Amino acid sequence: MEVRVKLYATLVRYVEGIRAGQPISLNLPEGSTIRDVLTVLKIPEEEVKVAFVAGRACPWDTVLKDGDEVGIFSPIGGGKS
């Protein structure tokens, strides 16, 4: 399946040459979660504060489906949860 991922604030450094909010397409196996997105992009979990799917903040183990848009934020925006 294909999901579109947008990285914000300090997380843009994990993908060469992208701007904050610029969507990147990822092909992932069915059943993949937000945590899998982080693994594929080599983003340490502790650097992530909030991830949105369809405008809702979701836990890391949320299972994604084809066509989902995922917005991932470092704690710009957030302290200790």
Place this chain on the structure above:
Amino acid sequence: MWIVRINMTDRSVKFEDVPEKYKYLAGRGLTSHIIYDEVPPLAHPLGPSNKLVFATGIVTGTSAPTSARVSAGGKSPLTGGIKESNAGSPWAHDLAVMRIKALILEGLPEDKKTFWGIHLSWDADAGKPRVEFFDATEYTGKDLYEVSPKLFERFGDRISFAGCGVSGEYGYGNAGIVYNDLAKRPSRYSGRGGLGSVMGSKRVKFIVIDAKGAPGVEIVDKALFDEGRKKMIDAIRSHDITKPKGGLNSFGTAVLINILNEAGGLPTRNFSSGRFEGAAKIAGEALFETNKQRLGKELYNHACSPGCIIQCSNTLYDENGKEITSCVEYESDWALGANCGIDDLDAIGEMVQLCNAYGLDTIETGCTIAVAMEAGVIPFGDAKGAIQLIHEMGKGTHMGRILGAGTETAGKVLGVTRVPTVKGQSMPAYEPRAVKGIGVTYATTTMGADHTAGYTIAPEILSVGGKADPLSNEGKAALSRAFQATTAFIDSSGHCLFIAFPILDIASGYQGMIDECNGVLGTKWTADDVLRIGGEILKVERAFNEAAGFTKAHDRVPEFMKREPLPPHNQVFDIPDEVLDAVYAEL
């Protein structure tokens, strides 16, 4: 300490000892109590009975971090209710070290043509502040960037000032009070509620302070104060939002654009959508990258006022490395950007600069332009047209005066039904239909729609101070009430509201704030007292508003928000009226 009363009817000055009942009040707590005690609730805001009160916070003028804050208070020309509008500026520090607990402007002169300047300095022989007047008429009718440097030329580099722009001279509902920042820009604002026009109505153009020789703030228990100060510094420096090169220091408050957009809560094109397709182009990250590209280096933000260690104020530079403006706050960026369908950062920067030049509140200005766009005066997305409308406000043309009156009045004149206001004040940059708790704050705060009055965004969007589902109605009255009361205390403490981010997450930081206040005042307040004192301030403000004619019917969001589902979540504002009423009923 003194309460200094300046009567502009005859330019007389009185120094009064601080009465016992005001002894432990400061900042918003003091401005609101004085307004309640002295201003007739039915007074015309621009008439002789209204007063403009300035009061710095409990720790302002000390070495407490991020605490050069001043509250301006009065009856608001925009809302008709009580108003406190808080700003950070060297002026706040200077007022505090002169040991002026409150500065009250009252009365108004018969001669309407002459505008006055007030010059405050320290009279070492008399051991108290000296108050002098100067004719400031020559500074009227002009851009604040043109006239404010003349104050420094005339009175010296060390001064600071408070003042009003042409908008305050005209009597606009959206005229703010301007203060200088650390680089002498006329760019720090008590923006909301039209207090700049209260100043202008009294024919006061500038209040200049030269604090040379001033004695500083008395601290009753220095050891306790220092302990609290250290806890506060540690909390600010370790929290991800407020630490050096953290969220605010890197991207400024405009870092919020993208996260609100993702959450579907970024009001777009006059509150018709919660998502703006151009959000990433105007966000804090884009600002940081734009500067980096244009300057060839990373630029971190600066302090708006002395002693701030958060340092969130950004500067936007043009292609040639020349400053367009400072600073592009989240609210300004949104109001003049997403809410007008404008995705051009340079144009937004130019509009911020113009608002500063004319003395306009950026939130009210952006919301008013968006309503004018809705009415078809200019199309959404028309940056050039929007810039022209701000010039019309600054020039005082007929259209400019209609828009300068604020969003609600402009909506009425232009026949628009989608007018995002509460108690006559336009909503800031968070959509109540997508973030329900902030809607409760907008509806119920004594200030008219105001995000700072009870910033439930922290738990609802940022996961700070706990977590709350933004789309749920559950527990939102209690959440807003607690935030409103705590905020009333922070607005009195002298700290910038942004200390809330670290102290809500780091308990020792919260205790630090209390220790600092106890250290200065010699009180023995606890965390319970924070809510109690904050609650008492809210009750006084509420009592003023009730006497001014406000009822439960004024604690409501506009009808369109209950009828029109907002994309992308397609929700309406559905918090029941009883829940809104419970916010103050159970205070």
